[in-house]
Amino acid sequence: MIDPFAVKDCALIAIATGERAHNLRELRDRLETTRPGCIYYHFWGGLLRASFDDPEYQNDFAVWAYHGLHDRFLAERLALIDPTDFGDMENLRRELIEIIEERLDENELVPWAAAHQQFHFIRSQIVVFDTGIRIGEPEELNEQIPQLTVGSIFYHFVDARRRTANRNDDFSEWLKGFGNTYGELLAQIAALDPYFKTLTELRSQLGVIFKEYMGK
Amino acid sequence: MTDLLLDRYQEIVGEDVINNLRQLAEPLKGTKVVHVNSTKEGGGVAEILHRMIPLKEELGLVPSWEVIVGDGDFYQCTKYMHNTLQGNRFEIPQPLLRRYEQTNEENAERLREQLEEADFVFIHDPQPAPLLNLCSGRKGKWIWRCHIDVSRPYRPVWKYIRSLVEPYDASIWSLAEFAQPLHHPLYLIRPSIDPLSEKNMELSNSELQEVLERFHLDPGRPIVVQVSRFDRFKDPAGVIEAFRLAKTFTPLQLVLAGGGATDDPEGEEVLAEARAAAMDEPDIHILLLPPDAHRTINALQRISDIVVQKSTKEGFGLTVTEAMWKGKPVIGGEVGGIRLQVHNHHTGFLVNTPEGAALRIRYLLTHRDKLAEMGQKAHKFVLENFLITRHVREYLTLMLAILRRTEERIELV
Numbered sequence: 025m026i027d028p029f030a031v032k033d034c035a036l037i038a039i040a041t042g043e044r045a046h047n048l049r050e051l052r053d054r055l056e057t058t059r060p061g062c063i064y065y066h067f068w069g070g071l072l073r074a075s076f077d078d079p080e081y082q083n084d085f086a087v088w089a090y091h092g093l094h095d096r097f098l099a100e101r102l103a104l105i106d107p108t109d110f111g112d113m114e115n116l117r118r119e120l121i122e123i124i125e126e127r128l129d130e131n132e133l134v135p136w137a138a139a140h141q142q143f144h145f146i147r148s149q150i151v152v153f154d155t156g157i158r159i160g161e162p163e164e165l166n167e168q169i170p171q172l173t174v175g176s177i178f179y180h181f182v183d184a185r186r187r188t189a190n191r192n193d194d195f196s197e198w199l200k201g202f203g204n205t206y207g208e209l210l211a212q213i214a215a216l217d218p219y220f221k222t223l224t225e226l227r228s229q230l231g232v233i234f235k236e237y238m239g240k
Numbered sequence: 241m242t243d244l245l246l247d248r249y250q251e252i253v254g255e256d257v258i259n260n261l262r263q264l265a266e267p268l269k270g271t272k273v274v275h276v277n278s279t280k281e282g283g284g285v286a287e288i289l290h291r292m293i294p295l296k297e298e299l300g301l302v303p304s305w306e307v308i309v310g311d312g313d314f315y316q317c318t319k320y321m322h323n324t325l326q327g328n329r330f331e332i333p334q335p336l337l338r339r340y341e342q343t344n345e346e347n348a349e350r351l352r353e354q355l356e357e358a359d360f361v362f363i364h365d366p367q368p369a370p371l372l373n374l375c376s377g378r379k380g381k382w383i384w385r386c387h388i389d390v391s392r393p394y395r396p397v398w399k400y401i402r403s404l405v406e407p408y409d410a411s412i413w414s415l416a417e418f419a420q421p422l423h424h425p426l427y428l429i430r431p432s433i434d435p436l437s438e439k440n441m442e443l444s445n446s447e448l449q450e451v452l453e454r455f456h457l458d459p460g461r462p463i464v465v466q467v468s469r470f471d472r473f474k475d476p477a478g479v480i481e482a483f484r485l486a487k488t489f490t491p492l493q494l495v496l497a498g499g500g501a502t503d504d505p506e507g508e509e510v511l512a513e514a515r516a517a518a519m520d521e522p523d524i525h526i527l528l529l530p531p532d533a534h535r536t537i538n539a540l541q542r543i544s545d546i547v548v549q550k551s552t553k554e555g556f557g558l559t560v561t562e563a564m565w566k567g568k569p570v571i572g573g574e575v576g577g578i579r580l581q582v583h584n585h586h587t588g589f590l591v592n593t594p595e596g597a598a599l600r601i602r603y604l605l606t607h608r609d610k611l612a613e614m615g616q617k618a619h620k621f622v623l624e625n626f627l628i629t630r631h632v633r634e635y636l637t638l639m640l641a642i643l644r645r646t647e648e649r650i651e652l653v
Contacts, residue, residue, distance in 0.1 A: 035637040038428040042421035144416035153652040
């Protein structure tokens with residue numbers, strides 16, 4: 025007997041670490057030592073915090089490269105990093121540093137930002153709470169997904185990749201408990217990259233996947 | 241109409257958002273929370289507290305709001321603090337600092353029992369900051385809420401304030417850029433506006449018409465409005481200059497409207513400077529409004545074509561948020577929290593000079609389709625990010641997080 029899926033929700037609160045970077049070399053140095061939670065926040069935190077819905081770049085490092093350092097080359101390279109491609113934060117950290125070092129090698133001068141445009145390292149705390157909603161059968165997900173809050177989508181589809189053993193989303197982990205029954209559905213969910221989308225778009229696309237699959 | 245505030249907010253923000261608040265508040269039911277600031281009227285802090293207190297109450301917390309009371313010297317001192325923390329280089333005279341400390345001691349006598357019994361005490365800005373040291377029997381968590389930009393303070397004054405705020409359990413800042421390093425967690429919470437308040441609620445056409453007539457404004461010509469305290473950092477002279485430059489291209493009226501606040505003694509001086517700069521130009525309307533003229537300010541923002549907030553220093557810039565909520569694109573100074581709200585070509589324009597402001601006024605008035613589109617985007621942006629419901633959610637999250645401060649992940653089950 026598989027336990028029902030417990031729908032949870034979450035709220036994120038940001039904390040300034042006091043660490044700052046004035047130029048690209050400082051950014052590189054800080055990235056070596058900053059806590060993994062900071063790197064996570066600057067890639068994923070934008071999904072749950074107040075931000076403009078139509079960002080030019082998906083992560084804060086790329087945004088700073090563009091607006092703070094006015095380095096379009098670097099901004100484009102950093103923007104292309106998809107954090108879901110990396111098994112953990114340490115690998116993601118290495119990739120970030122690699123790209124920044126490459127750019128430092130290309131430049132005679134170290135790009136710097138004006139005093140009011142420093143990069144501020146931020147981390148977050150996440151408060152998770154139980155909504156009380158329980159889903160007994162996978163077919164019910166078809167109805168439930170469009171009703172979920174964006175906080176629930178973040179927790180089960182994005183945050184899950186940090187805390188589950190398989191670095192997977194919670195829906196997939198739960199469906200696997202039903203054996204091979206939902207193999208095709210699992211493949212479709214796995215193909216959904218959460219990074220380049222807003223949470224509302226993610227919810228909508230998940231809803232379509234479940235609706236089409238369950239409607240067959 | 242329902243009597244419950246939460247139901248009224250639900251009509252605006254949706255059921256999800258309100259359910260979210262109720263779930264987060266559940267473990268905090270019965271928690272005694274006291275907010276302390278220095279004015280009941282005028283300024284964004286008082287406006288937020290007016291609505292946040294009843295909201296927290298409906299959610300089951302036990303909130304209260306206290307105001308510290310001082311004389312002219314006290315407010316003069318805290319005004320100097322405000323300006324120097326924002327970067328003005330000025331030595332605050334020792335007698336004024338002594339008055340500041342005495343005023344806090346006097347207020348501590350009155351408030352001590354309540355503050356020491358509270359589970360959470362939120363101290364807003366520098367005015368009541370010494371209270372923590374004066375409440376040695378405190379049992380709850382104390383949080384200093386800094387609403388101003390302390391990114392580049394005048395160091396001697398910051399050093400003094402830092403000695404007062406360092407012992408707090410945490411502090412809250414509107415932006416990471418505004419914060420100074422302290423030996424406690426620096427939480428980041430952006431402020432908000434209240435869509436149900438008199439300043440932001442929908443108004444009837446007849447009320448808008450009445451305001452047009454009261455201030456002799458011509459509805460047939462474009463109206464540009466800046467709403468803010470008469471404060472040099474809001475650059476009223478720069479707005480007048482921008483108006484004059486733009487008026488050479490297009491007919492235009494300017495309204496500079498500001499309310500006084502009881503804790504701002506510098507206002508009259510800046511108002512006089514603005515009047516002198518206007519040189520009796522009939523299309524420049526400088527309005528000193530009473531602190532409770534919320535509906536009038538609401539109406540002025542609604543009858544405007546464009547709202548300007550040409551600050552040279554700004555905390556978050558809630559007047560920008562208010563204007564955007566009313567579907568107006570904003571031309572704002574490229575400073576502080578205005579940069580988070582105004583996105584070029586989407587919700588308005590960021591500018592650095594009177595020339596820049598004049599250029600954008602001219603652009604928007606000659607591209608009416610863009611003006612309308614940007615206004616709609618601005619409204620949606622505020623709906624999703626800057627309403628009081630999001631603000632309350634973050635306060636609740638913060639309280640839960642502070643109760644278990646060492647954890648990155650807090651599971652409430």
